[in-house]
Amino acid sequence: MSEVLLKAENLEVAFGGVKAADGVNLTIDKGEFVAIIGPNGSGKTTFLNLCTGYIRPVSGHVWLGDQEITRMAPRQIARRGIARAFQIPQLFTDHNVIENVMLAIASREGIWQAFTALDRPKYRAEAMELLELLNLGDYAETMAGTLPEGLRKLADVTVAMALRPQLLLLDEPTSGVSALERFPLMDTLMKAMKARGVTALFVEHDMEIVENYADRVVVWNAGTVMAEGTPAEVMKDPRVLENVVGIV
Amino acid sequence: MNRTLTLSGVALIILALAPQIFPFLQFTLTIAIAKGFAALGVALLLRAGLISLGHAMYYAIGAYAAAFMAQKLGITDFAVIMIAATVISAFFGLVFGLFLVRYRAIFFAMLNLAVSMVIYSLASKLYGITGGTDGLRVAVPTIFGMELSKDAFDGVLYYVSIVLVVALGYLIHRYLKSPLGNALSAVHSNEVRLEYLGVSAWSSLLTAYTISAALAGVGGAIAALSIGHVLPEYAFWTESGHLVLTAVLGGIAGIAGPFLGSVFLELIHTIAVGFAAEAWNMIVGVALLVVIFFLPRGLFGLFERLSGQKATDGEPKL
Ligand SMILES: Nc1ncnc2c1ncn2[C@@H]1O[C@H](COP(=O)(O)OP(=O)(O)O)[C@@H](O)[C@H]1O
Numbered sequence: 001m002s003e004v005l006l007k008a009e010n011l012e013v014a015f016g017g018v019k020a021a022d023g024v025n026l027t028i029d030k031g032e033f034v035a036i037i038g039p040n041g042s043g044k045t046t047f048l049n050l051c052t053g054y055i056r057p058v059s060g061h062v063w064l065g066d067q068e069i070t071r072m073a074p075r076q077i078a079r080r081g082i083a084r085a086f087q088i089p090q091l092f093t094d095h096n097v098i099e100n101v102m103l104a105i106a107s108r109e110g111i112w113q114a115f116t117a118l119d120r121p122k123y124r125a126e127a128m129e130l131l132e133l134l135n136l137g138d139y140a141e142t143m144a145g146t147l148p149e150g151l152r153k154l155a156d157v158t159v160a161m162a163l164r165p166q167l168l169l170l171d172e173p174t175s176g177v178s179a180l181e182r183f184p185l186m187d188t189l190m191k192a193m194k195a196r197g198v199t200a201l202f203v204e205h206d207m208e209i210v211e212n213y214a215d216r217v218v219v220w221n222a223g224t225v226m227a228e229g230t231p232a233e234v235m236k237d238p239r240v241l242e243n244v245v246g247i248v
Numbered sequence: 249m250n251r252t253l254t255l256s257g258v259a260l261i262i263l264a265l266a267p268q269i270f271p272f273l274q275f276t277l278t279i280a281i282a283k284g285f286a287a288l289g290v291a292l293l294l295r296a297g298l299i300s301l302g303h304a305m306y307y308a309i310g311a312y313a314a315a316f317m318a319q320k321l322g323i324t325d326f327a328v329i330m331i332a333a334t335v336i337s338a339f340f341g342l343v344f345g346l347f348l349v350r351y352r353a354i355f356f357a358m359l360n361l362a363v364s365m366v367i368y369s370l371a372s373k374l375y376g377i378t379g380g381t382d383g384l385r386v387a388v389p390t391i392f393g394m395e396l397s398k399d400a401f402d403g404v405l406y407y408v409s410i411v412l413v414v415a416l417g418y419l420i421h422r423y424l425k426s427p428l429g430n431a432l433s434a435v436h437s438n439e440v441r442l443e444y445l446g447v448s449a450w451s452s453l454l455t456a457y458t459i460s461a462a463l464a465g466v467g468g469a470i471a472a473l474s475i476g477h478v479l480p481e482y483a484f485w486t487e488s489g490h491l492v493l494t495a496v497l498g499g500i501a502g503i504a505g506p507f508l509g510s511v512f513l514e515l516i517h518t519i520a521v522g523f524a525a526e527a528w529n530m531i532v533g534v535a536l537l538v539v540i541f542f543l544p545r546g547l548f549g550l551f552e553r554l555s556g557q558k559a560t561d562g563e564p565k566l
């Protein structure tokens with residue numbers, strides 16, 4: 001019997017006239033690696049925003065395990081075990097890469113440490129191990145603000161993983177990365193997530209990536225789930241072929 | 249780092265010896281240290297990208313707390329006065345901070361200014377407590393029951409102030425290196441990421457704001473005891489502007505910066521008043537321009553170059 005980790009029920013939110021979430025229902029089981037695919041503007045990022053408390057739904061509910069997290073603030077949800085890497089990487093640009101990761105590690109243990117150094121051997125070792133797992137070891141001392149775009153996304157994922165989340169949300173981890181580099185990047189991410197036993201939900205618009213890496217695919221269209229299933233099942237659905245594969 | 253320490257040590261020794269050689273400097277340097285504490289408080293907030301245009305209010309609160317205790321409550325012990333003045337300013341910082349640290353940028357600057365103007369007018373109007381526009385006189389405190397002459401006390405105050413620079417400077421240094429201190433510049437560079445780490449930007453800032461008010465209060469208490477008189481003008485907005493100027497001029501990257509800026513400005517002020525009173529604003533203006541264009545890390549940047557240390561990457565640039 002699989003264990004439900006995240007459950008979203010009837011989420012609705014609108015911006016102006018646009019229904020960015022129009023009755024979203026979705027569950028993710030522990031250990032799954034789920035992809036969300038769908039056209040631009042279909043509400044994929046909005047769904048991640050709703051799950052992490054960045055925006056609040058007009059109606060509907062979100063549960064993490066058996067705890068309802070609807071309407072909690074992002075920091076409360078983060079403390080309960082959901083971490084997020086962003087479509088546009090969010091890093092502390094005045095800190096170097098390893099300090100970004102160490103801040104995440106420190107916040108996991110509680111930020112109320114006012115007299116012990118952030119840069120301490122224990123944090124540094126853990127951060128370095130994680131950076132090496134994600135092939136960023138060489139960039140540990142680089143200022144986060146000066147990293148190239150592709151590496152910045154990877155660093156963003158590293159920071160999220162340093163929280164040791166139960167659930168990791170990845171918003172288009174391969175966007176802005178050249179077609180040639182996408183598969184190696186996904187290999188790196190998969191290796192790291194398997195090593196850490198992380199359940200993950202990732203938004204991706206490349207169907208080839210989805211077919212290769214996802215256990216299950218959720219197809220988004222106009223603020224709602226249009227289809228879901230294994231990559232093979234979903235690819236047979238004519239509506240998906242027309243609305244999603246045709247466009248992206 | 250070791251050379252920075254050595255250089256800081258040399259600077260402190262010069263500071264300690266200066267009044268022995270030039271006694272007339274003691275008062276000027278005491279005030280410089282007092283304002284340096286307040287500027288250090290302002291510098292903490294600048295790290296988080298927040299400019300307070302009202303911090304002179306905490307300097308004034310520290311000063312009035314010291315004066316009030318000595319004059320109205322009959323508390324004369326130096327140590328008790330200093331500690332209580334610090335705690336009282338920290339308390340006001342905490343209370344005002346509860347709502348002020350919700351704001352950013354121009355709103356934060358202006359709201360601090362507004363609150364400080366209220367404090368200024370209360371200090372001028374609440375005659376029974378504050379002595380109104382006449383202010384309060386501050387008697388010479390006792391030290392562990394000993395009564396001292398004003399001169400002897402001023403000497404003690406000066407050296408205690410230097411010890412406080414070292415002790416509090418060290419604590420603030422530790423704080424800035426800690427996770428909580430790092431969260432401060434993290435608020436500046438990416439508040440969204442910070443919240444997604446599960447850290448409350450609001451409480452990180454409230455901590456910093458309370459500490460910064462306490463530092464300003466320490467400075468105010470030193471000034472009150474040194475001058476022997478407190479006035480509502482301590483809280484006037486131009487004084488708050490002066491503190492921001494001092495912090496920027498000195499540099500916010502290290503603990504030494506605000507003190508360097510403050511000593512520099514007070515010395516220039518003393519000299520200018522003696523020789524060319526009308527040149528004071530001009531000198532300050534030019535000094536600020538030089539710093540902004542050539543020393544983005546303030547006088548502290550010069551200090552680092554002297555100590556052969558390159559600007560480290562991790563610290564905020566202003
Ligand atoms: N904060 C917001 N304010 C206004 N409109 C928004 C906001 N966030 C998203 N939208 C709109 O909601 C729709 C879905 O956006 P988004 O979730 O970013 O799509 P996706 O990630 O699938 O490309 C778009 O029409 C977008 O313009």
Ligand SMILES: [Mg+2]
Pocket residue numbers: 044045046087171
């Ligand atoms: Mg998106």
